[in-house]
Amino acid sequence: MNKRRYDSEKAKVEIMEHAISLFSQKGYNQTSVGDISTASGYSKGHIYYHFENKEKIFVLLAQKSMQDWHNKWLLKECTYSTATEKLYGMAMHVLYHYQTPLLKSGQELASNPKSSPESVQQLYNLAIVPTGAYRAILQKGIDKGEFVNGNINEWTVLLGTWLGGLCQLTNTQEPKTLEPLFNQAVTIFLRELKGGI
Amino acid sequence: MNKRRYDSEKAKVEIMEHAISLFSQKGYNQTSVGDISTASGYSKGHIYYHFENKEKIFVLLAQKSMQDWHNKWLLKECTYSTATEKLYGMAMHVLYHYQTPLLKSGQELASNPKSSPESVQQLYNLAIVPTGAYRAILQKGIDKGEFVNGNINEWTVLLGTWLGGLCQLTNTQEPKTLEPLFNQAVTIFLRELKGGI
DNA sequence: ATTAAATTAGAACGACCGTTCAAATCATCA
DNA sequence: TGATGATTTGAACGGTCGTTCTAATTTAAT
Numbered sequence A, B: 001m002n003k004r005r006y007d008s009e010k011a012k013v014e015i016m017e018h019a020i021s022l023f024s025q026k027g028y029n030q031t032s033v034g035d036i037s038t039a040s041g042y043s044k045g046h047i048y049y050h051f052e053n054k055e056k057i058f059v060l061l062a063q064k065s066m067q068d069w070h071n072k073w074l075l076k077e078c079t080y081s082t083a084t085e086k087l088y089g090m091a092m093h094v095l096y097h098y099q100t101p102l103l104k105s106g107q108e109l110a111s112n113p114k115s116s117p118e119s120v121q122q123l124y125n126l127a128i129v130p131t132g133a134y135r136a137i138l139q140k141g142i143d144k145g146e147f148v149n150g151n152i153n154e155w156t157v158l159l160g161t162w163l164g165g166l167c168q169l170t171n172t173q174e175p176k177t178l179e180p181l182f183n184q185a186v187t188i189f190l191r192e193l194k195g196g197i
Numbered sequence C: 001a002t003t004a005a006a007t008t009a010g011a012a013c014g015a016c017c018g019t020t021c022a023a024a025t026c027a028t029c030a
Numbered sequence D: 001t002g003a004t005g006a007t008t009t010g011a012a013c014g015g016t017c018g019t020t021c022t023a024a025t026t027t028a029a030t
Helices: A008-026 A033-040 A044-050 A054-077 A083-097 A100-110 A117-126 A128-143 A152-171 A175-193 B008-026 B033-040 B044-050 B054-077 B083-097 B100-110 B117-126 B128-143 B152-171 B175-193
Strands: none
Touching: A008 A033, A008 A044, A008 A054, A008 A100, A033 A044, A054 A083, A054 A100, A054 A117, A054 A128, A083 A128, A083 A152, A083 A175, A100 A117, A100 A152, A100 B100, A117 A128, A128 A152, A152 A175, A152 B152, A152 B175, A175 B152, A175 B175, B008 B033, B008 B044, B008 B054, B008 B100, B033 B044, B054 B083, B054 B100, B054 B117, B054 B128, B083 B128, B083 B152, B083 B175, B100 B117, B100 B152, B117 B128, B128 B152, B152 B175
16 A cells, blocks of 8 residues: 555655755755764655665755746746836745745765766756746736837846845845845836936 | 076976866866866976965966056956947957856865865955946946946945856856946846936 | 985774665564 | 565765975086
8 A cells, every 4th residue: 555654754854854954054064964864863864765866866956946946936927917006016035035045055066077977967957947946027017018028038137147146145134134235136126227318 | 586596486486387277177176186287297296396286376366367467457347438348349358258157166176165265355355356446437437427326335246247147158158248248237237327217 | 425304105993884684673464 | 474576875986186395417616
C-alpha cells in the first residue's frame, strides 16, 4: 500500500527546512551534508534516503523558493489597480521576499565546474520567473496607455538588474531601512516609462 | 644587503598573475592552492614562502585589482569635461574594467564563517572605492549646477547598485552587447539628476 | 672554497566532506 | 507471531584541501 508507516514525509520536510536555512546563512559550499544532518536531527544516511545528492537538495529548494515568491506575488498583484502601483508593490515584494542569500548560494553552485550541467541549467532557468513578472507589469502598463511605447525587453532587463542590485544591500542592511531606496528607484524608472523625454 | 638573489620577485608576480586568473574563472573555494601551484609552475611550498595563506593571496589580489581599476579611471576621467560625460564614461569603465568575477569570489570568501574577520573587513572596504568615485562625479555635477541639488548619498547608492547589477550580466553576455543597456541606464538616471520632475 | 642566508621542492599531516553500505529498527499485514 | 518492506542509523571509504616541515639547491659574501 502507499500508506506511510513512520512519518517519513515529515522528516523530509524538516530536513528541507533546516537545509534552506543553512544554505541561506552559510552559502552552498560551506554548508555540508553533515551540517544539515546535525541541524535537522536526522542522520546523514537518512538524508540520502530522501535526496539523491547535495546538489539536488539545493536545486529543489531554490525552485520551491522561487515558486513561493511568485505565488505570493500573484496573490498580491491583484490588490493593485494601476501598473504604476504594481511597480511600487513589486519593489517591496522583492525587498521583503526575494531570497537573496539563497540565490547567492546558487551562484556558488553554478560557478563550480564539478556541478552537473543539468543543475546549473535548472538554476539559470529560475531567473526567468522574476523577469517574466517584471515584463508582465510593463506590458500591461503599455497596453493600458499608462506607459509610453518603448523597448520592453530593454526595460525589463534594466528594471531587473536594478532591483537585483538593490537586493544585495539586504546582506548588510535591514530591509526596513532600504524601503525609501527601492521606492526612489521605481520613481526614477517611472519617469522613463511615462515618457520623461 | 637588500639585493635579490634568485628572481624571487618574478616568481611572486607569476604566482599572482596565475592566481588572479584562476580565482576569476573558478571562484574562491574552487581554486585550490594546488591549482595555483600547477598553473604557475611553482611548488605549493614555494607559494607559502611568498604568502601567509590562501586568504591573504586573495585579499591582496582584490585590493590590487580595485586599485588598478581606480587608477585607470582617474586617468580617463580628465578627458571628460562635464559631469554628464563622466557618467557615461564611468558606465563604460565599469562595464569593461570592473573585475566582476573576482569580486564574486570575494563574496564567497566573505560569506565563509571560517574566513578571518580582518580579511572580510578588508574586502568590504573595497566597496568604498567605486562608491567614492560615483559620489565625486555627482558632487561635481551639483557644484557646477549641472545637476539639481538632491540627496547625494541616496543617488550614490542607487547608481552604484544599478551599475553593479548590470555588471552581473557580463557573466552571461559579451560586454559589447551590453553597451546600449549601460548607456540607457545612465540616460534614465540623468533625468533624475537634471531635475526631471 | 667555505659559510650562511635565501630560495625552492615535495612529501606528509590532519581535517573535512560527499557518498555508500550493511545492519538495525519499526509498522503493517498475513 | 512472523514475515515483509519501509525507514533510519552510523560507521567507513576515498578523495581533496590548506598548511607545515624538512631537506635540497642556489646565490652571495668571506
